[in-house]
Amino acid sequence: MNKSDHILIVDDDEEIRQLLSDYLQSAGYRTWVAADGKAMRDMLDKVQIDLIVLDLMMPGEDGLSLCRDLRTRSDIPVIMLTARGSPLDRIVGLEVGADDYMPKPFEPRELVARIKVVLKRARSYPLQAARNAPGFIRFAEWRLDTQARQLQRGDEPVITLGSSDYLVLRTLIDHANRALTRDYLLNNVYSKESLPFDRSIDVCISRLRQHLEPDPRHPTVIRTVRNTGYMLTADVVIEE
Numbered sequence: 405m406n407k408s409d410h411i412l413i414v415d416d417d418e419e420i421r422q423l424l425s426d427y428l429q430s431a432g433y434r435t436w437v438a439a440d441g442k443a444m445r446d447m448l449d450k451v452q453i454d455l456i457v458l459d460l461m462m463p464g465e466d467g468l469s470l471c472r473d474l475r476t477r478s479d480i481p482v483i484m485l486t487a488r489g490s491p492l493d494r495i496v497g498l499e500v501g502a503d504d505y506m507p508k509p510f511e512p513r514e515l516v517a518r519i520k521v522v523l524k525r526a527r528s529y530p531l532q533a534a535r536n537a538p539g540f541i542r543f544a545e546w547r548l549d550t551q552a553r554q555l556q557r558g559d560e561p562v563i564t565l566g567s568s569d570y571l572v573l574r575t576l577i578d579h580a581n582r583a584l585t586r587d588y589l590l591n592n593v594y595s596k597e598s599l600p601f602d603r604s605i606d607v608c609i610s611r612l613r614q615h616l617e618p619d620p621r622h623p624t625v626i627r628t629v630r631n632t633g634y635m636l637t638a639d640v641v642i643e644e
Contacts, residue, residue, distance in 0.1 A: 409523065412447055414438045414470070415459040415485070424457065427512045433519075441465035441473075453480055455523055457515070458502070460486030468500050475501035479553060479566050481526045483518060485510070501566045501611070525593075526567040540643040541577060543636065544625050546616065548577070555615060563615050568593060572608040576626065576636035583629040609634055 411433045413424050418439070425435040436451055438444040440462060447453070456474075460467035471482055484502040503522045506515060541548045545557050553570040555563040565573065571593040576584065589605045613620040629635050 408434065409454045410434045410436060410451060411519065412436045412438060412444065412451075412453045412456045414440075414444045414456060414462075414467075416440060416462045417459070420459075424512070424515075428516070428519075431516045441470045444470060448478070448480075455481045455483065455519060455526075457483050457485060457519075460484055471502055472500040475564065475566055477564060479526075479564060479570070481522045481567060483515070483522060501569075503566065503568060525571075542641040542643065543577060543580065543638040544616070548573070550574070568604070569608050569611055572605065573612055573636075576634065577640055580636045580638060580640045583632045583635040585633040587633075589633065605634075 411428050413421050413428075413435060414437075415421050415424070416439050421437045421439070425437055428435045436447050436453065438447050441464065444456070444458075458467045458471060465473075467484055467486070471484065474480065474482065481503045482501065483504045483506060485506050485508055487508045503526070504518050506518065539549065539551060541550060547556050548554070549556070553565045553567075555565060572589060575589060575592050586605045593605070593608070609626060610620070613623050613626055616625045617623045625636065625638055627635050627637050
């Protein structure tokens with residue numbers, strides 16, 4: 405863990421904010437707190453935050469809205485907390501760009517462990533890729549900026565990818581026109597083995613298709629290969 409890691413806790417419950425702040429500080433992190441979306445944005449304008457612990461159920465702008473908005477302009481890792489722990493709630497949280505999801509109540513030690521994993525995952529591949537990767541990659545009608553992790557098609561608005569989505573897309577690009585298994589993607593992106601009902605990769609693919617495909621229900625760029633996994637079906641051009 406980097407001792408300078410700054411964690412922003414966003415929760416409307418003052419007691420929870422203080423408890424999490426105290427515990428994370430005892431674990432060696434620097435912590436900041438915000439009670440709502442406005443306070444979160446103000447803090448992000450003032451402090452370089454490394455990870456956000458974001459409560460889902462808040463009055464006004466809830467965690468889903470805040471995470472969705474954050475993903476349009478930043479790839480800061482997000483761990484979402486909620487008292488609603490059904491699989492559907494978890495999937496929705498991941499689909500709007502959260503990097504991990506924890507149901508309440510939870511063991512604080514588990515939160516610290518997940519923070520370490522998410523930060524390591526967010527930093528490992530992009531930093532390594534930045535040394536060797538080209539600045540831009542073209543595929544289909546898209547142009548990928550590998551430094552900023554941004555997608556653009558023509559004059560359309562730029563799309564900033566979250567860390568997991570970028571890693572999945574980059575892995576597919578690096579193996580274009582080859583079918584990759586879910587286990588391979590899971591191991592390369594999350595550095596973990598596949599578990600029953602683990603839909604992390606499927607959720608990432610779903611988000612990418614929303615960006616890339618004219619009709620996500622009938623994908624032509626990222627295709628599902630039956631009994632195998634996924635394949636990027638496009639010619640790749642590297643711009644030096």
